Amino acid sequence: MTSILRYAVQQQLIRYNPAYDLEGSIQKPETEHRPALELEEIPLLLERIDAYKGRRLTTLAIQLNLLVFVRSSELRFARWSEIGNVPVNSP
Structure with a gap:
């Protein structure tokens, strides 16, 4: 918000920020770091992801994220040009 209003002052849209x-x-809320899952907990996580009844795209995104280990924003805003030539198995 401060940056937007600072820009408005610079553009002489407002006199004061x-x-x-x-x-x-x-x-700011205190940052809460969550512990990593134990190796034994991974199968249960995968079962719960498969059992998820929400949007299919959400399930696919979570599964893909588990394979590529990137931040969710990097996955959401990725471009095909960043993926490169990934071989695809045809049925």
């Missing part, structure tokens, strides 16, 4: 007054008044 009101977000400066908010700086430090809202605390």
Whole structure:
């Protein structure tokens, strides 16, 4: 928000950035690190992913992420040009 309003000041759309007054008044939530799964827990995770009744695309994305180990944003915003020539087995 501060950056957007700073831009508005630079473009002379507004005279003052009101977000400066908010700086430090809202605390960021404390980061909570979660432990990695134990090796024994992986089969249960895979079963639960397979049993998921939501969107098929969600299941496929999670399964792909388990294979390539990238951040979810990198997977969501990936381009085909970044994937390269991945061989595909035809039926």
